[in-house]
Amino acid sequence: MRGFLPGIPDTTGFGSGPGYPSAGQAIEHICIAESRWRQQLQGLGRSLGVEMTIPFPVGEGPQQEASDFLREAQRRLSGNDIDGAILEVRRALEVVRKHSGWAWPGKKDIDQQTADERWSTIRAGMEHQAGGALHNDLGTKDYIYSRTEAEVLIAQTAALLRLLP
Numbered sequence: 001m002r003g004f005l006p007g008i009p010d011t012t013g014f015g016s017g018p019g020y021p022s023a024g025q026a027i028e029h030i031c032i033a034e035s036r037w038r039q040q041l042q043g044l045g046r047s048l049g050v051e052m053t054i055p056f057p058v059g060e061g062p063q064q065e066a067s068d069f070l071r072e073a074q075r076r077l078s079g080n081d082i083d084g085a086i087l088e089v090r091r092a093l094e095v096v097r098k099h100s101g102w103a104w105p106g107k108k109d110i111d112q113q114t115a116d117e118r119w120s121t122i123r124a125g126m127e128h129q130a131g132g133a134l135h136n137d138l139g140t141k142d143y144i145y146s147r148t149e150a151e152v153l154i155a156q157t158a159a160l161l162r163l164l165p
Contacts, residue, residue: 061099062095062096062098062099062164063161063164065095066092066093066095066096066157066161066164067092067158067161069088069089069091069092069095070088070089070092070154070157070158070161072088073085073086073088073089073092073150073154074154076088077147077150077151077154080147082133082145082146082147082149082150083133083134083135083145085150085154086130086132086133086145086149086150086153087130087133087134089126089130089150089153089154089157090127090130090131090133090134092157092161093123093126093127093130093157093160094127096123096157096160096161096164097123097124097127099164099165100119100120100123100163100164100165101116101165102116102117102119102120102123103116103117103120104117104120104124105117105118105120105121119160119163122160123160126153126156126157126160129153130153132145133145
């Protein structure tokens with residue numbers, strides 16, 4: 001676990017709080033019983049937040065093209081354009097569909113699908129969900145997508161990019 005004093009961040013990812021000059025990185029090992037840790041986390045309730053880093057692929061080709069759409073989705077989301085962010089996710093998922101090589105399962109039973117066919121099904125479900133933000137179907141024409149839903153679609157799509165060849 002890494003921690004920091006809130007305030008002015010420095011380049012190491014650690015920062016300083018008011019009245020604390022910037023310091024170099026320090027590592028402190030603290031042992032906490034698992035039961036105590038779980039108790040503390042439960043006490044936080046819905047105020048608990050966990051940040052997860054989803055790496056965007058770097059390079060050229062389909063991964064880069066889809067990553068560019070996801071960066072634009074992040075930019076639009078930061079401007080509170082939720083539907084616009086989800087539209088960019090949809091564009092990224094179209095790149096994934098075009099370049100993944102995952103076969104569509106057709107009418108196979110789920111237990112008979114290959115791993116590639118299952119990834120294809122997951123991608124299609126995400127693409128369908130992202131398409132709902134365009135409000136062009138009866139199921140979502142009056143639905144208002146939340147910021148959290150846009151964040152989840154961005155994160156899931158970024159994770160799928162790691163599977164592209």
